[in-house]
Amino acid sequence: MSPQLLQYLLSGLTVGAIYALVALGFSIIYNASNVINFAQGEFVMIGGMTTVSLIAAGLPLALAALLAIAATTLVGLALEKLAVERVRSESVVTLIIITIGASILLRGLASLVWDKNLHALPAFSGERPIALGGATIVPQSLWVVGVTLVVVAALWWFFNRTLHGKAMLATSHNRLAAQLVGISVRRVLLVSFGLSAALGALAGILIAPITFTAWDVGVMLGLKGFAAAVLGGLGSGPGAVIGGLALGLLEALSAGYVSSAYKDVIAFGIMLAVLVLMPGGLLGRRSVERV
């Protein structure tokens, strides 16, 4: 493998891991409510910006990150409690429009609370690049990929090994039956917003030392995360991870071999092609119902 290719693959995996975290957030809320939460990108922004502020206030990085994740989770819970839950209408479209409104509101608030400048977070463990088979990788990339691996494993365990996780899955498969066995669908919705917000914040904190953060980073990261979720198959956990990594790699390869000006065009173009051929996404849900 040429060092150049390896370099592109490493940077693709890093950004792909971030897309995967954002995509997981989309899928978790989609599963609980069939809603596409367009404020998902804003969770990413709030996570990064809050950490920047807390570090500026003198807190150590680890504590600042934890508090920022907690604060973003509260924003997610508040969004569900104050906006989504209040809507008595069953229409999914109404709820999606509400999340679009919430994202604009959050972005506006961020530009007031903070400012419209770019902010950097210090890398978690130094900036000295590590040489790897002719390519180099910044330590922050290892943090991004490592933390994403741990989070994905933890989510897998939660949804496949615990009764509460299975209850959330069951709610996405059959809402009526879930209510009839005594699962509180309202609580499932609340937990899914909190969990998605925490995932988004984590993504925003991990990537900020590499790409900077600002009041409007949520727009593009949210869009990419949504694209990754759709590519992998909306509502599928493994699909979100694969979709995120695939989108990240596509972008890095097209930036490297074609032009960085066209990386989004090529990535989204391939995504559209996949969806034309496989409308359910790479790992879209196949029905195993026998009636």
Add this chain to the structure above:
Amino acid sequence: MLEVSALESRYGRIPALKGIDLAVRAGELVALVGANGAGKTTLLRALSGVQRVSGGRVRYEGADITNAPPERRVRLGIVQVPEGRQVFGPLSVEDNLRLGGYTRRAAESASTLERVYAMFPVLRQRRQAPAGTLSGGQQQMLAISRALMARPRLLLLDEPSMGLAPRLVEEIFACVQGLRAADTAIFLVDQNARAALAIADRGYVLETGRIVLAGSGAELLADASVQAAYLGL
């Protein structure tokens, strides 16, 4: 045990239940018969709290539960087996059962699970299979078992025999009688009015959102209008 008075419910502006009065006493098997669209499923859903009511009262063991959320009713012991089984298709049989015991303690669930497996050995054999791959009859057994996992004191059964072969229908009805003998009160809705009324202590006839007739199972079976409308005599 359960007292329903003047219960009303509507879909948008169209009334589905127009003032229902009925009661189920402890340990009783009560059947509800009626044509398609009479409101049977709506009534069961209102009793489970998944269909909003627009008027009237539901009391359970003296407490008003008219507006209680579904999960609270399950905890109180009102558990429904919904029409069309509604199993969690992609999840395993055992996961379906464990979720049935979602409102119960883990230890209690484990012992109920053994009882359910003893009752339907086929579910134990297929416990790792996705529920959606079971046959219709097995899915119905799973749906009933899932409800039993919640330790019901009042079991609401919506069309348990629908789409099943006659031999399986007999098996399901025998199982329902067994549950009643074990002191679970049962409110049964079934298109097979003859079989339902034959095992029922009492029955109600529902027509376009109203109870038009009530009596013992035997009385209703002998009633000329019931025979003409629901028994094909």
